[in-house]
């Protein structure tokens with residue numbers, strides 16, 4: 001620990017597992033206290049196995065092991081978040097950092113998606129980010145400083161096949177980030193996006209998503225088969241990056257080292273955006 005976030009408090013959505021958990025643990029290692037939010041349950045139209053309250057409890061254990069304090073809240077980011085954010089801010093005396101990380105995936109060709117799948121995607125992956133920003137912004141404004149890190153995707157930089165709703169939502173997050181950066185700059189608050197390529201998390205490592213990478217097979221591909229297909233997406237010879245790689249980029253954007261960086265898109269994509 002080098003204390004790059006010493007004395008700061010971070011709100012992190014999607015904190016029960018995957019990238020959100022990695023951000024919580026990495027930030028705690030650097031001295032932050034954590035307000036961890038997750039729905040910890042199934043979402044309609046999503047076939048990826050849901051996270052659980054036990055997953056969120058494990059994040060809490062890891063944060064405390066890293067020396068951080070943490071409060072957890074089980075709540076859906078589609079809901080109004082002011083109350084849970086205000087409770088956490090009262091516990092830790094304010095908020096400095098926001099990671100809007102909660103997100104889902106599902107699949108379908110653009111013209112074949114059900115309206116329900118489209119709406120659920122936009123409600124969580126875009127409106128959920130807006131809910132997170134609007135509930136937390138007053139606290140950062142009160143501080144006169146702060147950093148928001150919105151998790152987009154390489155699907156926020158280019159079109160991807162079979163996930164038009166995801167791609168639309170992730171491009172929407174970039175638009176939200178750019179406008180918010182204007183709105184909040186007078187208050188000393190920075191807003192940026194990270195854009196991961198495939199990350200080794202439950203979101204991507206399940207039969208349903210893997211199958212989309214190997215439509216030629218009549219069974220879900222194995223992890224190795226998926227790895228071979230996924231490697232073609234990146235310039236560097238890796239199939240996916242690790243959650244800590246996204247957490248490290250988020251840490252940089254959240255820290256004072258990035259004090260004059262706002263309104264940028266930071267790919268953590270092994271060169272995927274150049275493919």
Ligand SMILES: NC(=O)c1ccc[n+]([C@@H]2O[C@H](COP(=O)([O-])OP(=O)(O)OC[C@H]3O[C@@H](n4cnc5c(N)ncnc54)[C@H](O)[C@@H]3O)[C@@H](O)[C@H]2O)c1
Pocket residue numbers: 013014015016017018019020037038039040041043048050051075076077078101102103104124128151152153154195196197198199200201202203204
């Ligand atoms: N894994 C990847 O390959 C990848 C690539 C690019 C971008 N992303 C993005 O990174 C973010 C995190 O993904 P991950 O890979 O860690 O996935 P994950 O499924 O491992 O974790 C996502 C977490 O978000 C939570 N969540 C989902 N919907 C929610 C809601 N409505 N309210 C509150 N919490 C909710 C889930 O319960 C889960 O704990 C997502 O926004 C995703 O789109 C992931």
